[in-house]
Amino acid sequence: MKRKRILYVLITCLLVSLLTAACSSDNKKADSKDPATGNEKVKLVVWIWETAKDGLDLNMDAFKAKYPNIEVEFQTMKSTDLYSKYLITSSTGDAVPDIITVESTNMSQIVQIDSLLDITDRVAPYKDKMSAYKWEDATKDDKVYAMPWDSGPVVMFYRNDLFAQAGLPTDPADVAQEIQTWDDYYEAAKLIKDKTGAMMYGDSKTNSSNRMFESMMWQRGLWYFDDEGNVAVDSPEIKESADFLIKMQNEGLVFDARANTDPWGNAIRDGKIATVVGGSWHDAIIENQYSPADKGKWSVTLMPKWSKDDKYTGANQGGANLAINKNSKHPEEAWQFIEFMLGSEESQVKMMTEAGLFPAMLLSDNASLEDPSEYFNKEPIRKVYAESLANTYPLAYTSDFPMANKLMTDVWAKVFLNKVSSEKALKDMADELRSKTKRN
Amino acid sequence: MKASKLNKQMLVAPYIYISPYFILFFVFSLYPILYSIYISLTDWNGSGEKLFIGFENYIQLFSDNDFWLSLWNSTLIFLMYVPIMLFVGLILASMLNSNWMVGKGFFRMALFVPNFVSVVAVSFVFILLLNTQDGLVNSVLRSIGLIDNPIPWLESPWWARFSVAMMVLYRWLGYNMLLLLTGLQNISKDLYEAAYVDGATKIKSFFFITIPLVKKMLLFCTVLSTIGTFSLFTEPFILTQGGPLNSTLTPVLMLYRESFQNFNFGYASSIAVCFFILMMVISLLQMRIFDDKE
Numbered sequence: 140m141k142r143k144r145i146l147y148v149l150i151t152c153l154l155v156s157l158l159t160a161a162c163s164s165d166n167k168k169a170d171s172k173d174p175a176t177g178n179e180k181v182k183l184v185v186w187i188w189e190t191a192k193d194g195l196d197l198n199m200d201a202f203k204a205k206y207p208n209i210e211v212e213f214q215t216m217k218s219t220d221l222y223s224k225y226l227i228t229s230s231t232g233d234a235v236p237d238i239i240t241v242e243s244t245n246m247s248q249i250v251q252i253d254s255l256l257d258i259t260d261r262v263a264p265y266k267d268k269m270s271a272y273k274w275e276d277a278t279k280d281d282k283v284y285a286m287p288w289d290s291g292p293v294v295m296f297y298r299n300d301l302f303a304q305a306g307l308p309t310d311p312a313d314v315a316q317e318i319q320t321w322d323d324y325y326e327a328a329k330l331i332k333d334k335t336g337a338m339m340y341g342d343s344k345t346n347s348s349n350r351m352f353e354s355m356m357w358q359r360g361l362w363y364f365d366d367e368g369n370v371a372v373d374s375p376e377i378k379e380s381a382d383f384l385i386k387m388q389n390e391g392l393v394f395d396a397r398a399n400t401d402p403w404g405n406a407i408r409d410g411k412i413a414t415v416v417g418g419s420w421h422d423a424i425i426e427n428q429y430s431p432a433d434k435g436k437w438s439v440t441l442m443p444k445w446s447k448d449d450k451y452t453g454a455n456q457g458g459a460n461l462a463i464n465k466n467s468k469h470p471e472e473a474w475q476f477i478e479f480m481l482g483s484e485e486s487q488v489k490m491m492t493e494a495g496l497f498p499a500m501l502l503s504d505n506a507s508l509e510d511p512s513e514y515f516n517k518e519p520i521r522k523v524y525a526e527s528l529a530n531t532y533p534l535a536y537t538s539d540f541p542m543a544n545k546l547m548t549d550v551w552a553k554v555f556l557n558k559v560s561s562e563k564a565l566k567d568m569a570d571e572l573r574s575k576t577k578r579n
Numbered sequence: 580m581k582a583s584k585l586n587k588q589m590l591v592a593p594y595i596y597i598s599p600y601f602i603l604f605f606v607f608s609l610y611p612i613l614y615s616i617y618i619s620l621t622d623w624n625g626s627g628e629k630l631f632i633g634f635e636n637y638i639q640l641f642s643d644n645d646f647w648l649s650l651w652n653s654t655l656i657f658l659m660y661v662p663i664m665l666f667v668g669l670i671l672a673s674m675l676n677s678n679w680m681v682g683k684g685f686f687r688m689a690l691f692v693p694n695f696v697s698v699v700a701v702s703f704v705f706i707l708l709l710n711t712q713d714g715l716v717n718s719v720l721r722s723i724g725l726i727d728n729p730i731p732w733l734e735s736p737w738w739a740r741f742s743v744a745m746m747v748l749y750r751w752l753g754y755n756m757l758l759l760l761t762g763l764q765n766i767s768k769d770l771y772e773a774a775y776v777d778g779a780t781k782i783k784s785f786f787f788i789t790i791p792l793v794k795k796m797l798l799f800c801t802v803l804s805t806i807g808t809f810s811l812f813t814e815p816f817i818l819t820q821g822g823p824l825n826s827t828l829t830p831v832l833m834l835y836r837e838s839f840q841n842f843n844f845g846y847a848s849s850i851a852v853c854f855f856i857l858m859m860v861i862s863l864l865q866m867r868i869f870d871d872k873e
Binding site for chain 2: 219222223226227229230248251252253254343344345346395396401402405406541542545548549552553556557575
């Protein structure tokens with residue numbers, strides 16, 4: 140009997156300790172919104188990845204001069220780690236970090252977990268100054284939760300030496316004229332393969348990032364989901380675009396490596412790939428990371444479109460936003476930081492010219508767009524980006540984009556490995572997406 | 580009186596002595612386990628409200644082909660490397676345990692090193708080695724004329740499973756060998772001498788003395804490898820992201836995908852619970868099968 144009683148006492152102790160452990164996270168929230176007084180030094184913690192931090196660093200001196208009381212600590216990590224870590228943080232109601240960086244691809248997903256600060260009123264003056272498409276992913280129930288940073292207007296980078304060998308024009312304007320549609324692109328691909336042996340672009344059959352395909356959908360205003368949020372991947376238009384890329388692969392015109400991986404980059408370095416149809420940020424990847432020796436060999440022009448009559452020629456790939464943690468103790472200062480970095484044309488232009496982050500902000504002063512790029516044949520490449528951005532269909536990534544993107548990768552693998560028809564593979568994907576996301 | 584007080588102390592003392600472990604266990608293991616069982620009965624995106632939905636996650640899970648595929652993948656990967664690993668590990672251990680072997684310390688070390696090198700680093704090296712286009716493995720195989728076309732090590736379902744299995748083998752061979760070596764060192768030399776006197780060959784003593792006597796250790800290694808294979812994460816996550824066509828998806832990778840990529844924490848927890856039950860059943864079965872009645 141005695142032994143039992145002691146056991147009970149012990150168990151009660153443990154249960155009490157468990158309960159206190161379980162409840163402690165709720166107690167924290169109560170005192171989380173102390174307004175910081177003006178003279179006190181405030182420290183903001185910003186979660187960000189390296190390349191994005193490089194951009195903000197350019198403006199840090201100016202920021203410190205204007206706000207001497209705000210100290211900023213950057214904690215860098217991979218973007219995918221950032222999202223999972225933030226998820227854990229927000230579920231325990233932590234006040235740190237104050238600011239997070241979110242790619243547009245994951246923006247809507249993060250907004251859905253209801254842990255970001257509503258900044259609708261604060262961003263109101265910027266509503267018309269940013270590319271319209273950026274707001275949609277940052278919005279839920281008419282409330283805005285993030286400030287747009289940069290865009291990735293999709294353009295076509297191409298090797299003008301390979302184009303010349305194949306007898307194609309090399310001047311950007313002529314190339315845009317020669318390769319207006321994806322069919323022209325296909326014809327050019329055959330010529331280049333024939334004459335030079337190089338492949339038209341790089342994409343993996345079994346582990347595709349789908350970025351090329353998504354750009355093709357985007358410029359036609361098509362997406363994994365339609366305007367009402369219903370699953371749309373089994374639509375005939377999407378099958379058309381998919382079939383085009385399957386044809387490119389089947390005819391051996393594509394270098395089989397996932398875009399933005401080392402094997403892909405090595406092929407670029409070795410001149411095995413003639414074009415990169417991708418976001419503007421690829422300029423830094425080509426110039427600095429994989430092909431620094433090929434100065435003057437690359438040029439930039441607009442991407443091909445589906446049909447000559449299409450209104451939109453551009454698409455977007457990536458781009459980021461800054462958002463404030465709902466539990467941050469310094470929301471005011473956090474907003475001051477974001478407004479300073481992203482709301483001022485001066486900071487944005489600096490990040491564009493020196494860090495290659497093409498702003499989502501519509502610039503009033505176009506002079507900076509005219510700057511020629513040394514590497515890209517002294518061409519004003521940012522003018523092409525701006526033109527692409529101005530002609531980009533206003534589309535949102537939506538909250539289930541990460542899942543849809545993963546499933547799309549499997550569609551290609553099914554087509555190429557299991558010889559399933561594109562129609563069936565897309566239909567299967569649509570069904571799976573419907574059951575997993577509970578959409579129609 | 581005094582005796583009874585002492586008696587009381589004797590009764591309480593053991594519980595106090597073991598309480599640190601149990602307190603930690605309750606707080607850091609039992610509570611999370613119970614909590615995830617609770618989450619598995621809800622629809623939860625990681626933040627915000629938990630919606631109680633009963634067994635709906637489990638119903639969905641059992642009809643989810645990916646879940647069954649992940650178990651099948653783990654089984655295949657298990658079959659691809661565990662028998663080889665245990666057999667080769669035992670042979671290597673016997674060699675290191677024999678008298679004629681030189682440089683024992685060196686070989687023991689060399690075989691064990693892969694186990695404590697960062698798995699992320701190893702995975703990246705494997706990616707470089709196994710790259711279809713210009714990886715070292717394909718280049719070597721091609722230059723000695725074994726293959727004409729490059730092998731898609733990470734791009735076709737079967738090769739991808741094989742590559743993951745080989746990487747696991749590389750990492751865990753030395754560890755299992757060390758476990759088996761400790762088993763071997765407990766076998767009395769007298770047995771081998773007696774067998775030798777009776778005219779048994781080296782190979783015969785290996786099969787009739789060594790293997791039966793390290794059976795317990797082999798069981799231990801098998802149980803560990805089973806749990807290890809089903810909870811593989813880093814290797815497939817970095818090498819293949821679970822692809823192509825989910826052919827290297829493991830239950831734990833699927834759990835990660837559902838929780839931290841798709842934000843379905845309820846569903847992910849139901850995977851965790853099923854995974855726990857499955858591992859328990861398999862371990863019990865294995866112990867039953869290997870159990871000596873004597």
